[in-house]
Amino acid sequence: MDDQLNDVAPEAWSGVHRGPLREGEWVRLVDGKGRKHNFELVAGKRFFSNKGHLDHDELIGREEGFTVTSSAGGEYLVFRPLLSEFVVSMPRGAAVVYPKDSAQIVAMADIFPGAHVVEAGVGSGALTCSLLRAVGPHGRVSSYERREEFADVARRNVEQFFGTAGGSTHPAWRLTVGDLAEELPRAGERCDRIILDMLAPWDCLDAAADALLPGGIVCAYVATTTQLSRFVETVRAHGGFTEPHAWESLVRDWHLEGLAVRPDHKMMGHTAFLVTARRMAPGERAPLKKRRPAPGAYGRDYSGPRPANGVPPVDEEAEATET
Numbered sequence: 001m002d003d004q005l006n007d008v009a010p011e012a013w014s015g016v017h018r019g020p021l022r023e024g025e026w027v028r029l030v031d032g033k034g035r036k037h038n039f040e041l042v043a044g045k046r047f048f049s050n051k052g053h054l055d056h057d058e059l060i061g062r063e064e065g066f067t068v069t070s071s072a073g074g075e076y077l078v079f080r081p082l083l084s085e086f087v088v089s090m091p092r093g094a095a096v097v098y099p100k101d102s103a104q105i106v107a108m109a110d111i112f113p114g115a116h117v118v119e120a121g122v123g124s125g126a127l128t129c130s131l132l133r134a135v136g137p138h139g140r141v142s143s144y145e146r147r148e149e150f151a152d153v154a155r156r157n158v159e160q161f162f163g164t165a166g167g168s169t170h171p172a173w174r175l176t177v178g179d180l181a182e183e184l185p186r187a188g189e190r191c192d193r194i195i196l197d198m199l200a201p202w203d204c205l206d207a208a209a210d211a212l213l214p215g216g217i218v219c220a221y222v223a224t225t226t227q228l229s230r231f232v233e234t235v236r237a238h239g240g241f242t243e244p245h246a247w248e249s250l251v252r253d254w255h256l257e258g259l260a261v262r263p264d265h266k267m268m269g270h271t272a273f274l275v276t277a278r279r280m281a282p283g284e285r286a287p288l289k290k291r292r293p294a295p296g297a298y299g300r301d302y303s304g305p306r307p308a309n310g311v312p313p314v315d316e317e318a319e320a321t322e323t
């Protein structure tokens, strides 16, 4: 495979296509009101909207970045979708990682060209596309998904995005159907980064810890604070990771018109939280946290995992006065 990859163009396997629009590619039509229509180009097929119809044949063979008019006078801007546009419009099995969060994952989990990244679950394959683009053809993304029907959706989406529909697949991609906690140890894979996007990432932490190389990063994407807390405490209880770092990102679009320059009235208020931690070398422990936990943090109401380094005894008095 390496010989075959030595002479690939830098943009190959990026999912970006140049030149005239071809049958089988996706296009994105945007009307004057900003409404978006995404579809695959099929010779002889018609696109219908409330503004009549358009023949796909009118689009095939033209360079993207043009305007077409439908049979009832609707004007549409035509481009190939960007990765960030494709993942929010492609068919979905499970909820996808939104582009603002994929960008954070690629940056903060330090995904690099040539990296070996393990991810679970694959869901609809949105994050997979960003990971594959970041590792490139010389890297490796090992994806695990326990539901066959979601794996099928992801396979189709990834092949559609990278333009390999019809049999071949991205050279860096391996998709395994099964539970990460069972399949990863069975595969015996060692990796640089592990991304967990699932309901119960704590169930996969031991497998992740065994597979991660020293200095590697585990990154979880969780929708609720209760999941965040349980994952973080499980990481601490494991003891073989650095202190977890958690954050969320809020992106606010702006309205730009003459003197009316202000944030948009609408925004996506919540997607999920991210948390990362680095794998220590075998047998090594991260230094004890210098700060004592907040009073009551691990008090009588707390029933989750406890940090491996030990938690100071509950300060009943402080807990009683905590507001």
Ligand SMILES: C[S@@+](CC[C@H](N)C(=O)[O-])C[C@H]1O[C@@H](n2cnc3c(N)ncnc32)[C@H](O)[C@@H]1O
Pocket: 094, 095, 096, 097, 120, 121, 122, 123, 124, 125, 126, 127, 128, 144, 145, 146, 147, 150, 178, 179, 180, 181, 197, 198, 199, 200, 204
């Ligand atoms: C929210 S979806 C993932 C979305 C995906 N990251 C994307 O961007 O399209 C969560 C997926 O995790 C899968 N899953 C949950 N636990 C799993 C496990 N232990 N091993 C493998 N897959 C798992 C579920 O079947 C589901 O498809």
